[in-house]
Amino acid sequence: MVPFKPYFLGQETPPWPRATSVQKCIRTPDIEDVGKTTRHGTFFEMCGNFSFGDYFKERAIELAWDLVTKPVADGGWGLEESRLYPSVYSEDEEALELWVKVTGLPRERVLRLGRKENYWSMGVPGPGGPCSEILYDRGPAYGPDFDPSALGPDMPVELEDRLLEVWNLVFMQEDLSAVRSKSDFDIAGPLPHKNIDTGMGLERIALLLQGVENMYEIDTMRPVIDRAEALTGRRYGAGGDQGPADDVRFRVVSDHVRSSMMLIGDGVTPGNEGRGYVLRRLLRRAVRSMRLLGTEDVVLPELMPVSRDLMGQTYSELLTDWDRIARVAYAEEEAFRKTLQAGTAIFDQAAAQVKSGGGTQLAGSQAFALHDTYGFPIDLTLEMAAESGLSVDESGFRSLMGEQRERAKADARAKKGQHADTGIYRAVLDEHGPTDWVAYETLSTESRPLALFSAGAPVSRLGEGEVGELVLDRTPFYAESGGQEADAGTIELPTGRLEVLDVQRPVRGLVTHQVRVVDGELDLGATGPLHAQVDEEWRTGARQAHSGTHVVHAALREVLGPSALQSGSYNRPGYLRLDFGWNAALDPEQLSRIEEVSNRALRADLPVGWQYMTLPEAKEWGAIALFGETYDAGQVRVVEIGGPWSRELCGGTHVEHSSQIGTLVVTGESSVGSGSRRIEAYTGVEGFAYLARERDLVTQLTTLLKTRPDDLVGRVGDLVERVRVAEKEIESARTAQLLASAGTFAEQAEDLDGVAWVGRSVEGAGGGDVRTLALDVRGRVPADRPVVVALVGVKDDKPAVVVALNDAAQARGLAAGDLVRTACGVLGGKGGGKADVAQGGGPALSGTTQPDEALAAVRALVADSARAR
Structure with missing residues (x-):
């Protein structure tokens, strides 16, 4: 019902007094219950009736009862009345009396349930109201016997499968505020009209009519x-x-x-x-x-x-x-x-470490690492942990995830000036009506200021250098939407000048301008008419980029096929990016072909036009509607380039002929997740500038390498191969030099009460080199003499630790895994392995943590063990 919210609140006039719908719905809060009950599914088809101030409680009850009980031969479902139990909100006496009147059922057959069960809200401020469910008694095989008149305000859990909810009638009559949860809120007052929102799950009716045990068997x-x-x-x-x-x-x-x-x-x-x-x-x-x-x-x-x-x-x-x-x-x-x-493999290792330490819970940091580094979803970690007899620190995981998301969203929130409470904007809309938005027709208007906000609160003035949100009665500025950035420009005051930083639509119908006072001051009470002026160069570049996005999308579908559908886009003057569903990287030939098709469309000077129609008409016409976008229930805007070659629903600004895009230069293609790719391109002057930079780069390289442009790739290839061979020879020489030190290390072993101790820091050696060297050193000590070799290699400022023991050292109770964990702990890292060889590492070395400290800690353990004998 969310698209109908403005109708319920009286903010918009509905196009019809009644509506009927069948909606494809996905619901996942109960995903853990899927398969465990008879009724929980993630996908369902929701059938609904809506009344916008037309009929109300009595007629809704009549319609529902008629369909549920009427014989199948007469178009109903033929459910036995003896199995049906209506329920009402415990404080809704009117609904109870109407059920008795309409159905003829005794009062004790109507269940009285509390707010949690029978009061509907969205969980946020907005329309709500008491509701009434129709429950079907599936019999004693699905739950214990019950006395309907003795049931309390909450439906007993043991009856949820027996008393199957098949229909919910929401009597949408109240405006809710201060919503703390779906069952804890304040009632601000009545809605302008009394409305009906009913919902019935098709799958639940199907399982009853088909006589199967649960929805999964329909x-x-x-x-x-x-x-x-x-x-x-x-x-x-x-x-x-x-x-x-x-x-x-x-x-x-x-x-x-x-x-x-x-x-x-x-x-x-x-x-x-x-x-x-x-x-x-x-x-x-x-x-x-x-x-x-x-x-x-x-x-x-x-x-x-x-x-x-x-x-x-x-x-x-x-x-x-x-x-x-x-x-x-x-x-x-x-x-x-x-x-x-x-x-x-990583999970098994983490679970084994927890169990070996006597623990029963996987740390939130481990779950986060599995998610962030290895792509393991948390629900999978939870399932596998439960199968292993472990729990997971979910709060720790959620906290780390929240920190990551907040870091990513901080900049966006700061730019948009978002506020959780839209009431300040609705108050302006209620008082002054919608903004006269003329961005398609003109780049400048004479406007009147209506409201001014700062930090989410109304203010009367802004001084020089201050930033706030300004609402005008009329504006030529394009508000960010559909992937297109908002216009830039200025607003001239009698007493100064404002720079427009951003333009948004915080609520439907209202446009706000984030502005900075460049000169003078903005005094809402003293300010006369304003002159709003869009930056013409900015708008030209934005039009080129947005039309260019449509061109690339059409070219993409021409080259890859109609299944290559856009899933997201972003446009700013001279630049575009387009995300689309595809499972493999595009090869250079495909990318070149997309660019060629795009530029041929520009050269063909295809006409660009737009017209308004209903959404069904647009789809019938072949227009592409992008998933996730919200389209007006009445009229939508269809933009076409070259007739049927490109037809998309779009509210952006566009050129009038494709040639006005100037040029289109594809600069790259990359992955943005499994099954999703991204193309980036420049248009207009920015496209020419990009090509000029490429030309200058080629000129510099040909001059530097003393070759012709046609020979440049071959020349660079030869140089790369020569460098690769040289690096390989240098690496071989370095490794040989490193391994040559094994004999010296073994000869200089320190005696710790009968144990030969070799502890060294090796600069420039990575994990593989250190392991090879440690094993070599161990092999040079006589087998009957206990030896412990601990080496810390440091490469690119990151330590790699290897500990190697022979059999004689292990016989003394020493274990390489224990020793390497000690060393790595000093370095702030982790490690592990077998009793004879173990390996680990740590983060980049700091000024306070050095390899010598880690080696000293291991030496102390070896010495203590040797003395203990």
């Missing part, structure tokens, strides 16, 4: 379980010691395969944030569940087509876009198989 999901059985050799519902666990895994597979496919079909690609992470988590849980069921083969190419054939009967885009969907899913499985191989 006709659009059970065939995936059947295929998983064939691949693993395990049987669903077979019982036995592993039966319950196996059944949960089969259900997880069925649910997650379908959910992943639907997400990819809507344009989501796997990633580490937001919806991309949700998809990645679902895919990886499905793959790992199949591994736990006994197969280590690739499984998605076997399972996902089964789900495609089932869901494609309703959602035909799954069939027409299958090549892209399959490519994204299968590439993610392949990447996860590699992650599993590397990450599992």
Whole structure:
């Protein structure tokens, strides 16, 4: 219902008094319960009725009860009235009386539940209201007997599977404020109109009508379980010691395969944030569940087509876009198989260390390292830890993740001047109405100031050098959206001048300008008319870049095929980047072809135009709507370049002919996550400047190397090969010199009560060299004499520690693993290994931590052990 929020709040007039919807929904807060209950799924189809001030409680109850109980032959579902239990909010006497009136049920059949169960809110300030559920009693096999009149305000957990919620009627009538949780909030007052928002999960109705045990066995999901059985050799519902666990895994597979496919079909690609992470988590849980069921083969190419054939009967885009969907899913499985191989080894080592130390919890820092360095999602770490009998310090992990995210977002928050409370903007909107936004028509306006904010609060003036947010009645400035940066420019005052730093839309309909006072002061009360002026050069560059993005997108689809869909973009004057779903790096020929197709479109001087239409009309016309973007429910703007060659929904500013882009120079292509690539390019003057710099670089190199431009690559290649050979010879000489010192080290061994001790710091030696040298030194000491060799190599300021013992030293109770951990601990690092040889390292050396201190600590342990004999 979120898109309808402005209608419920009375901020916008709905285009219709009623609406009916079927929505594809993904919900993952309950992901750990998937497969364990009869009703929890990550993907479901939500069927809803909405009334915007038209009908209310009584009519909503009538419509719901009629559909639920009417015979199937008459278009209903034919559920037995004797099994149905309406529920109401405990304080909503009106709803209780209406249920009795409409259905004829006795009052004791209507359950009275508390705010947690039967009051609906979004969890944030906005519309809400009491709700009323229709519950279906599945019988004693699904829970204990109960007395409906004796139930308290909370639904008992043991009844949640027996009393299955099939429909929720939300009586949207109140405006909520100070929302502390979904069940703890203040009521600011009534909404302008009383509304209805109902929701019914199609899967829950299907399981009842099809007579199956749970949602995973309905006709659009059970065939995936059947295929998983064939691949693993395990049987669903077979019982036995592993039966319950196996059944949960089969259900997880069925649910997650379908959910992943639907997400990819809507344009989501796997990633580490937001919806991309949700998809990645679902895919990886499905793959790992199949591994736990006994197969280590690739499984998605076997399972996902089964789900495609089932869901494609309703959602035909799954069939027409299958090549892209399959490519994204299968590439993610392949990447996860590699992650599993590397990450599992690291996890096993960490778990073994915890257990050997008598611990029962994996540290948050270890879980974070698995996530950040090895790509191990936290939920997978949690599952594997539980299987190993360990817990995970989740709060420590979340804290480290939060710190990382905050560092990444700090700059963005500072620039946008974001405030959690949008009430200050809504107050301006309510008082003055929407901003007259004329960025498409002009670059300058005479405007009137309406409001001024600083640090999220209203102010009356800004002095020279101060920054604030200014709201005008009319503006020519483009507000950042659709990947395009906001316009730059100035606002001239009778008493000074403002520099426009940023332009945003904090709430729909209102444009705010982040400004700095360059000259004079801005006094809201004394300021007369203002002159707002967009920087013309800035706008020209921005138009070139945004139109260039559409050109590159069309060229990309022409070269790679229609499945190469844009997933994100960013434009600033003269520069563009475009992210798109693809599983492999583009080769130089593909990149060159994309650039050629783009520039041919520029040379063809293709007309650029735009027009408004409804979203269904735009899709019928072939316009591309990007997933994740929000489009107006009424009219959308379609921008086309060269007619059908490029048609996209877009609110950005554009050139009038493709030739006005000037030039388009592709500068690079890179990965931005599994299944997602990025192209970067320059346009206009910036494109010519980039080519000029490349030309100057070639000129300098040809002059320096005394060769012709055509011979430059060969000449540089020869030099690189000569340098490689020379470096290899130098490295061989250095290694030989290093190993030659082994005899000297052995001869100079110190005697520690019968143990030969060799402790040295070796400059310029990495881990491999130090290990080879330590073993060589150990081999030069007679086998019957106990010897401990501890070497710390330092290369690029980072230490590498190796400890080697012979059998005689081990017989004295010494162990290389214990000694290397001591040395690494002094250096602030970690290490481990076997009793005869162990290795480790530490962070870059500081002025306070040196190899000699680490060696001294190891020597002290060896000496103490020798004296103890």
